[in-house]
Amino acid sequence: MGADLAGANLEGANMSGLRLWRVTFTGGNLREADLSDADLFGAFMDEVDLADANLTGTYMSRATLKGANLQGANLAGIDLDRCNLTGADLSGADLTGSNLSQSGLRGANLTGATLTDVNLSRAYYDSDTVWPAGFDPTQIEDLYFFGPDVDLTGISLDDSGYGVDLSGMDLSGANFTDADLSGADLTGSNLTGATLRCASLRNIIASGAIFDEADLYGASLSSSQLVNASFRGASLLDAYLWYITAPYADFTNADMTFSGSMEPVCGSIRPSGGSRSSDLRAVNFTNATMLNFDLRSSTVKDSDFTGADLTGAVDNVFSVWVNATCPDGSIISGEVFGETCLP
Numbered sequence: 001m002g003a004d005l006a007g008a009n010l011e012g013a014n015m016s017g018l019r020l021w022r023v024t025f026t027g028g029n030l031r032e033a034d035l036s037d038a039d040l041f042g043a044f045m046d047e048v049d050l051a052d053a054n055l056t057g058t059y060m061s062r063a064t065l066k067g068a069n070l071q072g073a074n075l076a077g078i079d080l081d082r083c084n085l086t087g088a089d090l091s092g093a094d095l096t097g098s099n100l101s102q103s104g105l106r107g108a109n110l111t112g113a114t115l116t117d118v119n120l121s122r123a124y125y126d127s128d129t130v131w132p133a134g135f136d137p138t139q140i141e142d143l144y145f146f147g148p149d150v151d152l153t154g155i156s157l158d159d160s161g162y163g164v165d166l167s168g169m170d171l172s173g174a175n176f177t178d179a180d181l182s183g184a185d186l187t188g189s190n191l192t193g194a195t196l197r198c199a200s201l202r203n204i205i206a207s208g209a210i211f212d213e214a215d216l217y218g219a220s221l222s223s224s225q226l227v228n229a230s231f232r233g234a235s236l237l238d239a240y241l242w243y244i245t246a247p248y249a250d251f252t253n254a255d256m257t258f259s260g261s262m263e264p265v266c267g268s269i270r271p272s273g274g275s276r277s278s279d280l281r282a283v284n285f286t287n288a289t290m291l292n293f294d295l296r297s298s299t300v301k302d303s304d305f306t307g308a309d310l311t312g313a314v315d316n317v318f319s320v321w322v323n324a325t326c327p328d329g330s331i332i333s334g335e336v337f338g339e340t341c342l343p
Contacts, residue, residue: 002043016054066165081119084165102157104165105129106146122157124164149173156180163203178266198266218266238265241275242294250284258292260312274313295342300324301334305341313342 002023009029017037024044031049037057046066055075064084072092083103091111101121107128115135124144125137137143144152148170155176157164163183172192179199186206191214198218207227214234221239226246236256258273259265274294282302292312301322308327315321322334326341333339 006044086165102164106165106169110135124157126169146171147174151175152179153177154179157184163205220266238273240273241278243277244275245279246275246283247279247281248283249280251288252284252286253288254285255289256293257289258294260292295319300340310342315340315342 002021004024005028006024006026007028008025010033011029012032013030014034015038016034019039020043021039022042022044023040025048026044027047029049030053032052033050034054035058036054038059040058040060040063043060043063045068046064047068048065049069050073051069051071053073055073055078058078060078060080060083062082063080065088066084067087068085069089070093071089073090074094075098076094076096078098080103081099081101083100085108086104087107089109090113091109092113093110094114095118096114096116097118099119100123101119103123105123105125107126109130110132111130113132115132120140120143122142122144124146126146131137137145144155144157146152146166146169149172151174153175156179163185164181165185166181166189167185167187169189171194172190173194174191175195176199177195177197179196181204182200182202184201184204186204186209188208189206190210192210192212194211194214196214196216196219199216201219201221202223204221204224206229207225208229209226210230211234212230212232214231216234216236216239218237219239221241221244223243224245226244226249228248229246230250231254232250233253234251234255236254238259239256256274273292274290275298276294277297278299280295280298280300280303283304285303285305285308287307288305289309290313291309292314293310295313295315297316297318299320301320301324304325305327306325306329310327317338319340320334321332321340324332324341326332332341
């Protein structure tokens with residue numbers, strides 16, 4: 001992490017040619033600042049005012065510029081790949097020859113912007129994005145629209161491990177079969193009824209996200225943050241849920257069966273299904289189908305398995321069961337070593 005200059009008044013400052021990797025400028029005033037040839041790799045510039053700033057030759061790859069004011073800015077030839085420009089004001093900006101590949105343009109205002117020869121490969125936008133008059137985003141190859149019921153089978157937005165910002169989106173009914181959304185921020189997003197078969201969802205942040213009735217057959221959600229996420233009635237057959245953090249998640253009526261087959265699932269052999277080495281505190285598994293589910297080395301505290309089918313489920317001595325409600329309504333207090341809800 002670089003220096004913290006959040007909220008700083010740097011109007012007219014000369015920072016030409018400086019190496020400003022991951023510096024935080026959030027909410028700052030950079031009007032008329034000279035940032036020519038500066039290296040702003042990964043800088044945090046949400047809500048920054050860059051009006052009339054000199055950005056000639058500036059390198060801004062992977063910067064976050066949510067809500068930033070870039071109105072009328074000269075961004076010609078600038079490298080803005082993998083930037084988060086959600087809600088940014090780019091009206092009247094000159095983006096001639098700039099690189100916006102894999103960047104997020106959700107809700108961005110590009111009214112009157114010049115987009116001649118701009119690289120928008122694998123960039124993404126939504127219904128709130130405003131394009132220049134006469135510009136048709138549907139005619140741009142590999143420029144992706146995100147919204148309800150879209151078909152994005154096989155999409156791979158970001159192969160750098162940084163992930164993309166899809167937080168708060170309505171993606172209900174969308175088709176993400178075989179998609180790679182690893183590391184994506186899906187906080188608070190609605191994926192009700194979405195198809196995510198064989199999708200790579202490793203390391204996603206999906207706190208409060210809704211996956212109700214979604215098809216997640218064979219999907220990999222390993223090492224993901226699923227706090228307070230809802231999977232009610234979802235199909236998680238042969239899904240890979242190891243190392244997840246899921247306090248208060250809801251899997252009511254979900255099918256979480258591990259088939260146990262040695263045949264490849266979504267192109268790879270799965271040693272086991274379930275949520276091995278996971279944080280499963282206060283999770284609702286009411287009436288879930290959890291055949292052959294792997295709970296080894298997981299923390300199962302204050303969780304509810306009322307009516308769940310745990311046939312063939314496994315754990316080990318490293319699992320922690322405290323105050324858990326078993327399928328028959330009995331309570332595992334945790335006072336007896338090795339006591340679990342497993343049959």
